[in-house]
Amino acid sequence: MTSVAGIIRRHQEEIIRRWFEQAAQAASARGLDAPEFKNIMPVYVASLADEEGAPGALAHARRAHVETHVAARLRQGFNVAEVIEEFAILGRCIASMWANASPEARPSALDVERLFTELHAASTAVSELFSRHLLEDEQTEKRYLRLLQKVASEALVEGDAASLRDHLKDVLELIIEAMGAQSGAVLLYEAEGERLVTAAAAGLASDQLEHYAASMNPASFPGRVAAAGEETSSVLDAETASLEVSPPLRQSGLRSLLGVRLPPHRALVGIMYVGLAEVREFTAREKGRLLSLGQQLSVHLDNAKLYENLREKIEALQAERALREHFVSVLAHDLRGPLSAAKSGAQLLMRHPERLDQRRDLAMRIDRNIERTDRMVRDLLDANRIQGGQRLPLRLDMCDLGGVAQEVVEELIALHGDRFVLHSEERVRGIWSAEELRRALWNLGSNAIKYGAAAEPITFTVTRAGDRARASVHNRGPVLAPADQEQIFKPFTRTHSAQGGPSKGWGLGLTLVWGCAQAHGGTVSVQSDAATGTTFSLELPLDARPYQPREP
Known part of the structure; x- marks a missing residue:
């Protein structure tokens, strides 16, 4: 009776070939592009072939192989069920090697049980590794969100209306670090020109990207990101992309790009994107992280805009208050002149009423000053009417x-x-x-x-x-x-x-x-x-x- 390890040694290439074909079909059925399958699995299969005579001796080494395999699959965007399925496929491929063999050429039931116990342990390890990764990833994301909050809060505390925009580069560097990217940029929307203008850039080609402006044309990468809503938009290779990509990006050495709209809903504020120096697909987790960071950045941009508007209103109110105080002082001065003249003339006439006919010039002066005062009051009332959005009444x-x-x-x-x-x-x-x-x-x-x-x-x-x-x-x-x-x-x-x-x-x-x-x-x-x-x-x-x- 032969052993499982012996069968694996004799048919190792055939097992790997069948596993590759079936795993590739399973990945394609889930909408995944063909990933690199021949990474660590042949080494893992070889370790199963070395188990004969010393069951469990290579368990620690195989655990390391599983961890390496899971790390690669995480980068490629696999989920836990898809990786566990790969080990199930491997078990079926190994078992197929003795499916049609005679009873004498088949391994013992105990040996087969030991193989599937090992594969089950590998699947359990996959689940544990994924859970640990998700927990670490969640903690990492929370950490960067806290750092982003800290930078944005410090910018607002400084009191400058444009302080958050000045600190966008600091925020962007945090986001690039969180994404493991090599470059990034934030473009803000200018409604007047209906275009996106770079407000901050960091990493590769940041100097060339700082003054870049893009149209809202969906045929361009920034335009497609702006139109994507709550979905991310990506470019696999900026050098060969059919989308319109800025010359600095094409020449920067950046290859894969991932962008997100700011904010996902409501009126467009801008877009943010990060870039990698390698050609690869972004994982679902990376897309989710950029969306989360983008939503947080959108909140801070909204806060900065509200803060700027509030400061402008306060300054306008302070200016209006100063203007009113000045106006009241001028008004009091200007009205006091003609009223004092009219009052003095009237008192003079009251002291000598018998001379009224001789002082007609004084009476006329009183009338002129009162008319002048009436004109001032009329001008004031009409100006107040205009300020209130009303039209002047006309006698045509x-x-x-x-x-x-x-x-x-x-x-x-x-x-x-x-x-x-x-x-x-x-x-x-x-x-x-x-x-x-x-x-x-x-x-x-x-x-x-x-x-x-x-x-x-x-x-x-x-x-x-x-x-x-x-x-x-x-x-x-x-x-x-x-x-x-x-x-x-x-x-x-x-x-x-x-x-x-x-x-x-x-x-x-x-x-x-x-x-x-x-x-x-x-x-x-x-x-x-x-x-x-x-x-x-x-x-x-x-x-x-x-x-x-x-x-x-």
Whole structure:
């Protein structure tokens, strides 16, 4: 009667051949690409052949072979059932060697039992090794999640609105270490250009990848990652991939890429990917780990965005508070002047009522100061209305824009001297509010006096083109910065140069000009440069009636 060990020695090549064929078919049936099967199994089978005469003597060596085999299968993405099945296939392949043999050529029942006891021990070892690996892997993942949390928290504590983005490289290096990768990058989504721009890169080719931007085209690797949702996307070989891969990646020595969307659900924030310097498939565990790390990173990016928005709102509230305090002080000063003058005049008249007919100039001065105060209050209420998103109410009638401009210029000349010039086409007429147009042009002229060059003329121009009329005021002097031009029509806003200059004001004049244009269905714009000076232009439709709100 022959032994199991002897049969294995005589048929070892045939056993390995059959095992390879059946194991490959089982892997293919589970959707796995053909892994490297001829790694440690021939050595394991050879150790079974050496058992004759000394059962169990090589148990320790075989345990080491099983551990090596399991480690290789983990890297290839096998699960525990698939590896146990490989040892079951091996048992069937060995038993097939004596299936058709005569009773004398078959091993004893005790010898066969010893073989399957050994294979069962190998399967038990596989289960133990997988459990231990999963536990260690889980602990490792928790460790890296804690480290990532620590880095992100430190970034927020520093108080800089962009601190998390500055620390993205530190976070990315942790993720690369956790994944056992050689490179990685985080690309953040820019909605304005509908593109993904590298915010951080680490490892191989990090210098070349730092300023890389990618389109959202699904034919590109970043675009496919962004469209993948809660699934990972991978490239087996970046050098030969049919997907569009950035030149720095193709030339970096990186081969296999794995990417994840940030976050898996909700609005796109960006993507993250890692790269290996070898060509191989990523395991299910590696994909799960990158998804977990990506979800954690998405939370920190969301927190950073919320923190940045909160800081901006706090700064805006602080600026608004300072502006209101300044406005109240200016308001008190400006209103006190005309009210004090009116009060003094009234008291003088009350002390000498018999001289009322002789002091008509004093009565007129009181009336002017009260009217001036009323104008200030009206301007304040109208600016508050505009800030609240309401339109200025208009009393529309046929009026001549050139005539309104002429009245404003004459009043300004009486107050400030002969610096004002008017160029007006004839009969620029329309259905407008003469009162609002007068206030708008007065504010533009007063603004030019305050901030324009003192020795230069201020020019009013009134023209008509088709169904539109235009009134513009031009002056030379300091140029308005682009940032000031964007903010200048907002209520209670004064430019940086105005805040540092001698001229004081409420910052309402240009807001009221904007409100006048909007109420008429028109626009107001500003153009300012060193070569041509500063020009404010008020453009109106010839008939403002269609632009008025309907009566409820």
